[in-house]
Amino acid sequence: MMVEAQIICTCVSIWIADLNLDMKKGQAAIVSETAAKNSKDLAQARKNGGVQVTYIERFKELRSPVEQSTPVKPVQKMVLPQPPPTKPQVRVEKISLDEDALADKVAARMNAMRDNSTNDLISSLIAKVEQMQNSLKERPQIVREIVGSGGKVETKEDVPMFIPEKIMGKDRDIDLEIEETTSEGTVDEASEALRALRKKKQEK
Amino acid sequence: MTEEKKPVPPVAVPFGIGLDIGTMNIVSARRGKDGVQSKRMRDVFIDLPITAKRMLNYSKTSFVAREKDVLILGDAALETANVFGTKPRRPLSNGIISASEVDSLEILGILIKNVLGEPRTPKEHCYFSVPAAPIDSDQDIIYHKGVFEKIVSECGYTPHAGNEAMGIIYAETAKEGFSGIGISFGSGMTNVAMSINTLEGLTFSVARGGDWIDAGAASSVGQTSSRICAMKEKGFDLMKPLGRDQEALAFYYKSAIDYALDKIEEKFKSIQSKFSLSKPIPIVVSGGTSLAGGFMEFFNNVFEKRRDSFPIEISDIRQAQEPLNAVAYGLLIQAIQEHED
Numbered sequence: 001m002m003v004e005a006q007i008i009c010t011c012v013s014i015w016i017a018d019l020n021l022d023m024k025k026g027q028a029a030i031v032s033e034t035a036a037k038n039s040k041d042l043a044q045a046r047k048n049g050g051v052q053v054t055y056i057e058r059f060k061e062l063r064s065p066v067e068q069s070t071p072v073k074p075v076q077k078m079v080l081p082q083p084p085p086t087k088p089q090v091r092v093e094k095i096s097l098d099e100d101a102l103a104d105k106v107a108a109r110m111n112a113m114r115d116n117s118t119n120d121l122i123s124s125l126i127a128k129v130e131q132m133q134n135s136l137k138e139r140p141q142i143v144r145e146i147v148g149s150g151g152k153v154e155t156k157e158d159v160p161m162f163i164p165e166k167i168m169g170k171d172r173d174i175d176l177e178i179e180e181t182t183s184e185g186t187v188d189e190a191s192e193a194l195r196a197l198r199k200k201k202q203e204k
Numbered sequence: 205m206t207e208e209k210k211p212v213p214p215v216a217v218p219f220g221i222g223l224d225i226g227t228m229n230i231v232s233a234r235r236g237k238d239g240v241q242s243k244r245m246r247d248v249f250i251d252l253p254i255t256a257k258r259m260l261n262y263s264k265t266s267f268v269a270r271e272k273d274v275l276i277l278g279d280a281a282l283e284t285a286n287v288f289g290t291k292p293r294r295p296l297s298n299g300i301i302s303a304s305e306v307d308s309l310e311i312l313g314i315l316i317k318n319v320l321g322e323p324r325t326p327k328e329h330c331y332f333s334v335p336a337a338p339i340d341s342d343q344d345i346i347y348h349k350g351v352f353e354k355i356v357s358e359c360g361y362t363p364h365a366g367n368e369a370m371g372i373i374y375a376e377t378a379k380e381g382f383s384g385i386g387i388s389f390g391s392g393m394t395n396v397a398m399s400i401n402t403l404e405g406l407t408f409s410v411a412r413g414g415d416w417i418d419a420g421a422a423s424s425v426g427q428t429s430s431r432i433c434a435m436k437e438k439g440f441d442l443m444k445p446l447g448r449d450q451e452a453l454a455f456y457y458k459s460a461i462d463y464a465l466d467k468i469e470e471k472f473k474s475i476q477s478k479f480s481l482s483k484p485i486p487i488v489v490s491g492g493t494s495l496a497g498g499f500m501e502f503f504n505n506v507f508e509k510r511r512d513s514f515p516i517e518i519s520d521i522r523q524a525q526e527p528l529n530a531v532a533y534g535l536l537i538q539a540i541q542e543h544e545d
Contacts, residue, residue, distance in 0.1 A: 163350045168313040168358045176266050176278045176318045178243045183526065185240035186375065187233075190537050191218070193378035195544070197402065 004056050005036030011050040016041045023051070030056075219325050219543045221361065222535030223316070223332040224371065225352060227296045227392030227415070228492055232319045233532035235540065242529050243319050245278040248292040249311045250285050252276065268314065275307070277315055291430055298411050299335045299392035300348045313355050323360045329542040330361035331535035333368040335395050336407040339467065343411070364542065367407050369397030371534030376488045376524050384486045385516070387464060388531060389493035391415055394464050398472070398516075400481065406471055412460045414493040420459070421452040436496065443498035457496065461506045465514070472515050484519035490530040494523060 007016075007030070009023035018041045021029050033055060036042055045051045217235055224231040226247060233242045251273045252260075260267050260274065265284065268275040276284050285292040295301065295308035295315075302308050320330065334349050349365050356363035372386030382402040388395040391414040398406040418429040418436065425432075425448050435449060445454040489503060500523050507514075507521060524530035 161347055161350060163347070163354055164309065166358070167309050167351070167355050168317065169310065174266050174268055174314065174318075176245065176315070177280060178245050178318060179279070180241065180243050181529075182236060182239045182241050183529075185233075185529075185533055186378065186525065187235060187240050187533055187536055187540075190375060190378040190533075191540050194374070194382065194402070194537060194541060197381065198541075 002058050003033040004030050004058060005033055006030050006054045006056055007036070007042065008052045008054070009050070010052050014045055014050045016045055016051070018042070218540045219328050220536060220539030220541075221320060221323075221328060221330045222366075222371070222532040222537070222539055223320060223330055223356070224368070224529075224531040224535065225296070225312075225316070225333055226390050226492070226531075227294060227299050227413070228390070229528060230315055230319050231529055231532040232321075233529060233536040234324075235536065240533065240536070242532060243321075244528065245315055245319050246282050247296055247315065248281045248285075248294055249275055249277045249307070250281040250288075250290065250292050251307075252284070252288075275311065277311060278318075296392060298338075298341070298343060298415070299390060299395075299409065299413070300343050300345060301351055309351060309355075312351070313358070316352075316355050317359050320356070320359050320361065327360070327362045329364060329539045330356050330359075331364045331366040331539045331542070332356055333371060333531050333535060334365040335368050335393055336397070336409045338393065338409045338411050339471075341411040364539070366535045366538055367395075367397055367404070368409075368531055369395040369407060370399060370404060371531035371538075372488050372490045372524055373397060373399040373402075374534035374537045375530045376490075376522075376534075377486060380486060380519075384488055385468065385518075387487065387489050387491075389413060389460070389464075389489065389491035391492055394460065394491075394493075396464060396468055396471075398468075398485075400485075406468075406475060408467065408471055410464060410467055412463055413491075417453065417456040417460055417493065420456040421449065424452045424455075425449050439497055441497040442502040454502075457499075457502065458506055460493075461503055465507065465510060469513075469515055476515060481516065484517040486519050487521045488524055488530075489521070490524035490527045492528060494527050499523075 006028055007019075007021065007023070008028045009025050011025060013022075013024045015022050016039065018039050019029075019031055019035060021031075023029060031039075036053060036055075042051065042053065046053055217237055221232055221234040224233075228247055229244055230247050231242055231244045233240055235241075252267075252275075254269070254271075254273055257267070257269060257274050260276070265276060265280050268277065281292050293305060293307075295305055295311045297304070301312070305311075323330075332352050334352070335345060337345055353363040353365065368390075369386040369388050372388055373382055373384055376386070377384040377399070383400045385396065385398045393409045393411050393413045395409045396407065397404060414433075414436075415429070418432045421427070422429045422432045427449065432449065432453065436453060440446070440450050440453070442454050442457055445451045487507075489500065494500075494503075500521070504521055507518075511518070526533070
């Protein structure tokens, strides 16, 4: 009894190098059990689900030995040159999307769906956005990004930001209880030292 | 023979005002005839239904009457909140104008107008504090600065934004030639500045301050932040914490200090190649959070453990003479200079 392995390709195409098998999906090949079990590439392909392997038991036919009266001339086995192993070619198709064309198509479809009321709505929306942009431009306050220098916080580049034009209300004049203290402090000495330092820097 | 009394020449009081706008307090400082005059108000408010108006009139509490409610501002708001058992609201959150408080701008306008008072000369220069950009949160200070410029300007002053921690440098490091590291441990955030002869070498802020400490301690012992804050303000010694609540507070204080020092190291290392320090510089600590008992000893202990690896040579570590006013004093010094220039 002999055992053979039937290998069926279950993926698009596969190349099992050590068995020299180049198979396409659905193709089957039969190799000996030993060859199949020794093939690392087959094991890997099987692990990855690229092939299905079925072991088939076959019975050997026993024949009576043929009487040989004359010595038979040994036939030289013809060895065909092995084709070089070819790896499955991977076709990469470059899909290019013409976004402009697509946008034109979408716009054309949208236009077909537009009616007078939609047109009016769009034009009124555009007018409102323009009105808002103009009112923002008229706001006097523009706050800028802050960078450090000598304690004074300065600004670097324009970052427009909305700040109400008037924060303080006139009707909000109330006197609140405030904790007031007077201290000697070191403000005078520090001011004097700062003055001297600035003078020194200017002289330099 | 009696000595003829010579008339005393009037003292020239310099113009200029400093304004420290913090999450917990708003402080102004200006030079008066008798010294430096400072005004302080709590940066909090509370709203009550319009029906509370009569009761407030009887109790002579100042309030702002609106269409549907009345607003009590400042220290009175804190007292009223305690009476009603409610939490006072804050126009600033984490050191920056609170986006979630719709009344913030109006409240801040009234508070600042009261703290600043009228300018002594038209367009008197006013330096107001602005935190440095936070390095650990995506908060934006551009809007914050713009709003205060507007408010100060509407009060009749010429506004100038000044870095908060640099204010400490101006107020406290004159003898070192305005060189040092200023750390302002505030309620909403911690601000750091390193200066060499008034030149900013490094400024940044971290979103960890008194509120962060309270919240951390509260969550770890199953309390509320306001209760932890009240316990903290009642007074306790960081060096000798009693009970779990105080131990939790000490833990979070240490964590906040370590975090600030970590960030100074990290930031300084990134700019180390750009300049050199010819001599050791001091660290000056300020802010309301630094008022906790034993804070300086605690800070020193935390720092000493890392002194060897600290990239900057430190001459001494000291607390600002008036931790609640130091920033406003520093800003006042800059405002006075602005008038002299």
